[in-house]
Amino acid sequence: MKIADEYFGGVSTWYMTSKTMLEEGLKKLELLKEDASKMAAKDLHELLRCNENYHRILSVEAHARHILFREESRYPGYYYRGDFNKIDDANWKCFTNSKYDAATNKWEFKKVPYVQMIK
Secondary structure, three states, X not given: OHHHHHHOOOHHHOOEEOHHHHHHHXXXXXXXXXXXXXXXXXXXXXXXXXXXXXXXXXXXXXXHHHHHHOOOOEOOOOEEEOOEOOOOHHHXXXXXXXXXXXXXXXXXXXXXXXXXXXX
């Protein structure tokens, strides 16, 4: 959570991030994933906690990669990209879907149209 807060636009950076910060945070997250692969548990409760921690790492990584893919800011209340500091509805009023392949550690992203159903 400290990596997410400091590099992915958390409260400690006033919700501001950039491509450089995101990429640096993802490097640190890779090191954390390496360490997490060595977690061990003495009972089912600890095993559950290990699983929750690894799931949190993947969730934070997905969030950061979505911010990196969407070259815009989404505010108020989400995040600001210092390198793309405007809301860009013309290009980004859409959903961003991702797919993670754990075997290859690769991410795929695509834009999916946003359809206004209620006017």
